[in-house]
Amino acid sequence: MPVDNLAVRRPQFSTWLTATNDLTSRFVSAARIPDLINFAGGLPALETFPTDALAALAKELTLQYPQDCLGYGPTDGLPELRDAIADRFTSPILCLSRENVLITTGGTQSLDLLGKVLIEPGEVIAAEFPTYVGAMDAWRPRQPQYREIVFDAGCSDLASAFAGAKLIYTVPNFSNPSGKFLDLPTREEIVAAAHVTGIWLVEDDPYGALQYDGPPLARLIDLSAHRSPGAIYDGPVVYMGSFSKELAPGLRVAWIIAAPEMIRALKAAKQGADLCSPGLNQRIGLAAMQHGLVDEMRPRLITLYRERRDALCAAMERHLSDMFVWDVPIGGMFVWATIDGSRIDTDRLLAAGMDEGVLVGPSSVFFPSDGNNAAIRLNFTFNPVERIEEGVRRLARAVRAVQRSSAESGEVR
Amino acid sequence: MPVDNLAVRRPQFSTWLTATNDLTSRFVSAARIPDLINFAGGLPALETFPTDALAALAKELTLQYPQDCLGYGPTDGLPELRDAIADRFTSPILCLSRENVLITTGGTQSLDLLGKVLIEPGEVIAAEFPTYVGAMDAWRPRQPQYREIVFDAGCSDLASAFAGAKLIYTVPNFSNPSGKFLDLPTREEIVAAAHVTGIWLVEDDPYGALQYDGPPLARLIDLSAHRSPGAIYDGPVVYMGSFSKELAPGLRVAWIIAAPEMIRALKAAKQGADLCSPGLNQRIGLAAMQHGLVDEMRPRLITLYRERRDALCAAMERHLSDMFVWDVPIGGMFVWATIDGSRIDTDRLLAAGMDEGVLVGPSSVFFPSDGNNAAIRLNFTFNPVERIEEGVRRLARAVRAVQRSSAESGEVR
Numbered sequence: 001m002p003v004d005n006l007a008v009r010r011p012q013f014s015t016w017l018t019a020t021n022d023l024t025s026r027f028v029s030a031a032r033i034p035d036l037i038n039f040a041g042g043l044p045a046l047e048t049f050p051t052d053a054l055a056a057l058a059k060e061l062t063l064q065y066p067q068d069c070l071g072y073g074p075t076d077g078l079p080e081l082r083d084a085i086a087d088r089f090t091s092p093i094l095c096l097s098r099e100n101v102l103i104t105t106g107g108t109q110s111l112d113l114l115g116k117v118l119i120e121p122g123e124v125i126a127a128e129f130p131t132y133v134g135a136m137d138a139w140r141p142r143q144p145q146y147r148e149i150v151f152d153a154g155c156s157d158l159a160s161a162f163a164g165a166k167l168i169y170t171v172p173n174f175s176n177p178s179g180k181f182l183d184l185p186t187r188e189e190i191v192a193a194a195h196v197t198g199i200w201l202v203e204d205d206p207y208g209a210l211q212y213d214g215p216p217l218a219r220l221i222d223l224s225a226h227r228s229p230g231a232i233y234d235g236p237v238v239y240m241g242s243f244s245k246e247l248a249p250g251l252r253v254a255w256i257i258a259a260p261e262m263i264r265a266l267k268a269a270k271q272g273a274d275l276c277s278p279g280l281n282q283r284i285g286l287a288a289m290q291h292g293l294v295d296e297m298r299p300r301l302i303t304l305y306r307e308r309r310d311a312l313c314a315a316m317e318r319h320l321s322d323m324f325v326w327d328v329p330i331g332g333m334f335v336w337a338t339i340d341g342s343r344i345d346t347d348r349l350l351a352a353g354m355d356e357g358v359l360v361g362p363s364s365v366f367f368p369s370d371g372n373n374a375a376i377r378l379n380f381t382f383n384p385v386e387r388i389e390e391g392v393r394r395l396a397r398a399v400r401a402v403q404r405s406s407a408e409s410g411e412v413r
Numbered sequence: 414m415p416v417d418n419l420a421v422r423r424p425q426f427s428t429w430l431t432a433t434n435d436l437t438s439r440f441v442s443a444a445r446i447p448d449l450i451n452f453a454g455g456l457p458a459l460e461t462f463p464t465d466a467l468a469a470l471a472k473e474l475t476l477q478y479p480q481d482c483l484g485y486g487p488t489d490g491l492p493e494l495r496d497a498i499a500d501r502f503t504s505p506i507l508c509l510s511r512e513n514v515l516i517t518t519g520g521t522q523s524l525d526l527l528g529k530v531l532i533e534p535g536e537v538i539a540a541e542f543p544t545y546v547g548a549m550d551a552w553r554p555r556q557p558q559y560r561e562i563v564f565d566a567g568c569s570d571l572a573s574a575f576a577g578a579k580l581i582y583t584v585p586n587f588s589n590p591s592g593k594f595l596d597l598p599t600r601e602e603i604v605a606a607a608h609v610t611g612i613w614l615v616e617d618d619p620y621g622a623l624q625y626d627g628p629p630l631a632r633l634i635d636l637s638a639h640r641s642p643g644a645i646y647d648g649p650v651v652y653m654g655s656f657s658k659e660l661a662p663g664l665r666v667a668w669i670i671a672a673p674e675m676i677r678a679l680k681a682a683k684q685g686a687d688l689c690s691p692g693l694n695q696r697i698g699l700a701a702m703q704h705g706l707v708d709e710m711r712p713r714l715i716t717l718y719r720e721r722r723d724a725l726c727a728a729m730e731r732h733l734s735d736m737f738v739w740d741v742p743i744g745g746m747f748v749w750a751t752i753d754g755s756r757i758d759t760d761r762l763l764a765a766g767m768d769e770g771v772l773v774g775p776s777s778v779f780f781p782s783d784g785n786n787a788a789i790r791l792n793f794t795f796n797p798v799e800r801i802e803e804g805v806r807r808l809a810r811a812v813r814a815v816q817r818s819s820a821e822s823g824e825v826r
Binding site for chain 1: 422423424426427428429433435437438440441442450454456457459462464465467468469471472473475476479480481483484485486487489492516519521522524525529530531532533534547550552553554569577578579609611612613649661662663664665678680681682684685686687688689690691692693694745748
């Protein structure tokens with residue numbers, strides 16, 4: 001063997017890694033930093049977890065179903081859970097069977113699998129921006145191009161706007177990060193355009209149950225099913241749901257509802273992604289639905305989160321209204337606040353906020369291109385009301401610190 | 414909006430999907446088919462799971478650490494588990510810290526993440542064939558090329574054979590599927606070649622603890638650490654371990670030990686793969702190590718699996734020795750049996766075996782190219798001795814059925 005004493009150079013990492021951010025990792029692990037007030041992640045309130053009930057279920061289910069909980073399981077998920085998800089979303093219009101359902105290891109995996117089965121380098125994903133940073137994280141290894149679409153009924157010819165895309169991505173209920181709630185005419189136009197073009201329409205709906213004002217609107221998959229009522233669903237909508245926001249995110253159990261051919265493709269991708277989702281976690285999610293835990297939690301979550309949303313917006317009025325403008329969201333987990341006059345770079349609020357003990361999401365990560373540094377995303381579900389007030393005070397101090405340092409360096413625009 | 418009443422054509426799925434197989438999915442879900450004798454998957458014996466202890470831990474840990482178990486957690490894994498894995502593999506030579514460890518959602522995810530951070534379409538993975546089908550499943554979306562390498566000390570210039578590859582893949586302890594155990598000179602040459610070339614050397618070691626005869630040999634990562642003893646490990650070996658074979662696969666908890674720069678890259682990929690692994694499962698794995706459950710299981714697994722290996726080989730002598738040749742493996746979970754004279758196509762044994770109530774792994778899936786249809790992989794860990802005997806009888810009937818039908822259609826070679 002030849003011996004080479006020169007310093008060796010390692011092979012390069014894949015090019016997509018040059019464009020990553022670690023923001024979501026920071027969001028989800030920030031709970032371990034003492035006294036940090038975390039406004040950044042889409043974190044449920046820890047005190048809402050039905051801990052005692054889930055702990056008891058974890059033991060009982062392991063004893064009752066050791067093979068399901070401790071052995072390898074089906075790649076597409078426990079059949080009983082797939083059936084229960086199909087039942088839950090079945091309506092007089094939407095007809096679902098087990099073949100329409102794939103269980104995944106959290107919504108992030110749902111996005112990863114969709115990217116794998118649909119996107120080759122350079123292919124197009126159409127979405128509205130700002131959009132969910134975790135979706136762009138999941139798709140980055142597939143190296144897609146993004147096309148911006150504005151979802152507003154009557155504003156544009158959506159079928160033309162969709163043409164050539166491999167998938168359309170939308171969070172119709174309280175979009176992450178903008179909080180936008182798509183109105184019914186817009187939902188109908190989007191679905192019609194998906195049917196006309198045949199393009200897969202990904203409806204990411206983690207927050208659907210978290211609506212604080214007004215009546216809910218039809219899901220895109222329900223509107224799609226209206227076109228062939230009574231038949232097993234075979235349309236273009238790919239619906240993503242999860243236990244993360246309605247039960248407990250640490251379970252990492254989510255689901256995709258779609259046409260059987262899409263489920264089969266996603267299952268092939270999941271075989272090479274993690275083989276199967278953990279069985280104990282699936283059994284806990286199933287039992288929590290069957291025992292009514294999920295249904296019981298929903299009204300409590302809505303009451304608690306509505307109060308916190310109102311507290312955040314009131315604190316922002318007091319401390320941030322000279323700098324930011326925002327709409328009060330009617331659901332979801334976030335307020336999206338834009339700098340009035342773009343006087344500071346919100347990327348700098350990440351470090352400045354950490355100095356003050358508050359973590360926020362800067363707008364830049366929610367866009368596929370640079371130059372979007374004039375907004376922040378603030379979560380209102382995780383912190384109690386008094387922490388929200390204190391967090392906004394800290395944030396106001398961080399904003400003034402960034403303003404001062406920008407003024408000193410002559411950066412004021 | 415234009416209305417188009419022609420049948421729409423959906424966008425095509427990614428091209429890599431045309432080359433998939435569903436074999437591993439069949440292996441892991443076969444437990445749900447009544448009376449099927451499953452020789453195919455790498456399945457631990459269900460009766461070895463410490464079910465009562467794990468059930469009790471699941472409840473206690475959820476109550477004690479509700480945030481860790483039910484909330485989002487760090488993308489790279491619970492720090493306490495990363496520390497415990499680092500401690501477990503630390504030796505006077507191999508120096509590991511938390512920065513060397515990433516927790517993953519099963520070994521399949523470890524492979525998926527490695528493919529994402531290292532492989533772009535057309536880049537080269539070097540491996541010995543037959544190789545683990547699950548690794549090729551995990552890497553298929555990255556569209557690699559494979560280069561065949563023979564790992565035998567003195568046989569070839571390994572540094573030249575590695576040149577230009579992005580990663581080298583090996584299962585040195587009881588390779589899946591062949592059962593091959595790399596000898597020490599070969600291990601040393603492989604590690605030397607990785608150091609000379611700088612190429613990442615993936616040491617996949619799920620079976621290391623399952624050795625039935627003779628003394629264990631040094632891990633590749635230990636041999637690599639010999640080159641800079643005492644320093645935090647920063648060499649080219651990427652070591653993959655898992656709780657799947659030594660505790661319970663349904664937990665879906667595995668780990669990667671590697672240079673810190675590799676761990677950081679893998680963490681960025683994991684953020685977009687599933688954000689974080691489920692916390693309850695990590696806590697259970699950690700407690701099972703700390704409470705000695707893993708150490709207690711090991712001698713029991715070895716005794717049980719050695720007996721089953723011997724039972725399988727004895728039954729094969731009785732019923733299959735006129736058709737197949739094989740080596741008795743000294744560890745792991747599989748016997749690799751090759752047709753003596755390649756008189757039948759082992760792909761056909763999949764369906765013929767199912768007709769007889771026995772599931773085996775045909776050789777074709779363990780090669781990246783076609784034309785390798787002359788062997789089968791038989792698992793010996795999952796079934797009790799009397800089922801092993803019955804399963805081999807069924808397999809012998811299936812072999813004769815395929816022989817007959819080949820003879821009738823004039824296919825005999």
